[in-house]
Amino acid sequence: MTSLALFGGRAVRQKPFATWPIFDDSEKRAVLEVLESGAWGGYSLKVPELEQRFAAFHEARFGIAASNGTVTLEAALAATGIQPGDEVIVPPITFIATATAVLRAGAVPVFVDIDPLSFNLDPKRLADAITLKSRAVIPVHFAGHPADLDAIIKTASNHGLAVIEDAAHAHGASWRGRRVGSLGHFGSFSFQQSKNMTAGEGGMLLTSDEALAEQARSVCNQGRRTGGAWYEHVRLGTNYRMTGWQAAILIAQLERLPRQLERRARNAAILTEKLKATGVLAPPAVDSRVTAHGFHLYVLRLNTEALPGISRDLIVEALAAEGIPGVSGYPYPLYANKVFASHPYLCRQCPEAERFCRECFWVSHEILLSSEADLDDFIRAVEKVRDSAAELASMPAKATR
Numbered sequence: 013m014t015s016l017a018l019f020g021g022r023a024v025r026q027k028p029f030a031t032w033p034i035f036d037d038s039e040k041r042a043v044l045e046v047l048e049s050g051a052w053g054g055y056s057l058k059v060p061e062l063e064q065r066f067a068a069f070h071e072a073r074f075g076i077a078a079s080n081g082t083v084t085l086e087a088a089l090a091a092t093g094i095q096p097g098d099e100v101i102v103p104p105i106t107f108i109a110t111a112t113a114v115l116r117a118g119a120v121p122v123f124v125d126i127d128p129l130s131f132n133l134d135p136k137r138l139a140d141a142i143t144l145k146s147r148a149v150i151p152v153h154f155a156g157h158p159a160d161l162d163a164i165i166k167t168a169s170n171h172g173l174a175v176i177e178d179a180a181h182a183h184g185a186s187w188r189g190r191r192v193g194s195l196g197h198f199g200s201f202s203f204q205q206s207k208n209m210t211a212g213e214g215g216m217l218l219t220s221d222e223a224l225a226e227q228a229r230s231v232c233n234q235g236r237r238t239g240g241a242w243y244e245h246v247r248l249g250t251n252y253r254m255t256g257w258q259a260a261i262l263i264a265q266l267e268r269l270p271r272q273l274e275r276r277a278r279n280a281a282i283l284t285e286k287l288k289a290t291g292v293l294a295p296p297a298v299d300s301r302v303t304a305h306g307f308h309l310y311v312l313r314l315n316t317e318a319l320p321g322i323s324r325d326l327i328v329e330a331l332a333a334e335g336i337p338g339v340s341g342y343p344y345p346l347y348a349n350k351v352f353a354s355h356p357y358l359c360r361q362c363p364e365a366e367r368f369c370r371e372c373f374w375v376s377h378e379i380l381l382s383s384e385a386d387l388d389d390f391i392r393a394v395e396k397v398r399d400s401a402a403e404l405a406s407m408p409a410k411a412t413r
């Protein structure tokens with residue numbers, strides 16, 4: 013007789029983990045201040061304050077706040093001068109926006125496989141994908157693990173490509189002592205509800221290039237120029253402005269980020285040590301050049317030899333029943349999405365991305381803000397599922413599995 017919660021047994025964990033978002037009186041006061049100021053929109057003084065603080069924290073010269081982390085990518089591509097038909101290299105393991113921003117510029121996303129350990133764009137495969145039409149590369153710091161910016165920036169600059177870091181998962185992460193988002197031509201961040209800093213929605217571009225900053229700001233603000241007249245529009249722009257509400261909340265969230273980064277890193281190290289001992293789930297590997305991991309996601313790989321006959325989705329389901337909220341993640345690499353049936357794209361062989369979608373899943377960053385006793389529940393649940401593996405493997409496959 014099994015005691016697996018999936019089959020009706022008692023779950024290891026009876027209470028929820030830490031919830032997200034986290035806020036206190038600072039967010040409440042910030043929202044009230046904006047309310048009473050009467051300047052609620054994109055011209056609230058809270059917006060430049062956030063831009064300056066966020067840029068300074070990430071060691072970049074300029075910050076351009078925007079309404080979300082999708083339009084920041086679109087604005088970066090526009091500011092970089094990407095034209096219809098240009099090729100932009102992207103990884104296939106990321107959120108759809110990384111590639112659809114390229115499509116929306118009329119350009120062609122070129123999918124290049126990931127590195128199996130960092131899950132980021134594999135720099136060894138980058139040069140082979142570069143053609144006469146290549147104009148930019150968008151490395152994603154997936155899960156908060158910085159991409160290999162040394163190799164990517166070197167190859168990109170050898171071929172005259174712009175580097176737009178998609179740092180939507182990587183607030184505060186650093187690569188060899190430098191905060192990510194400040195090393196490429198642009199760094200793009202998201203403040204959507206699930207992100208490690210959030211105002212529900214929001215985005216930020218970072219750059220240290222003054223001309224690029226001006227272009228991006230103009231794209232986000234109806235083609236206006238800094239110092240220009242209100243009804244003077246010097247380029248094709250749109251309204252991607254962030255509101256004062258978002259900026260005020262994000263200033264408070266930024267204050268809390270360093271402590272949360274430390275706590276996530278400490279708990280991730282504890283979880284990693286304990287998970288290794290279970291033998292069935294490989295914890296995330298961290299490149300020795302990573303000086304701070306953002307840990308937006310804690311990505312696990314199923315050891316398929318240790319758990320024969322058990323799919324990624326089944327283990328996620330079994331753990332969820334024990335009270336461990338894992339996410340199966342991407343069902344397939346980005347290029348397999350239907351949107352690409354009607355839009356041009358190019359794809360190199362991506363066996364590691366395919367394997368990622370069969371074997372990897374993740375838990376979200378708020379789990380890493382829990383107590384050590386909470387993490388012990390996580391381990392106990394993994395051990396319990398491991399010890400009932402034979403029974404789990406005999407479970408009839410669902411149609412969807």
Ligand SMILES: Cc1ncc(COP(=O)(O)O)c(C=O)c1O
Binds near residue numbers: 109215
């Ligand atoms: C890697 C990545 N890039 C871009 C985005 C888009 O950000 P937003 O949801 O703020 O538009 C996301 C959001 O999930 C993301 O995960």
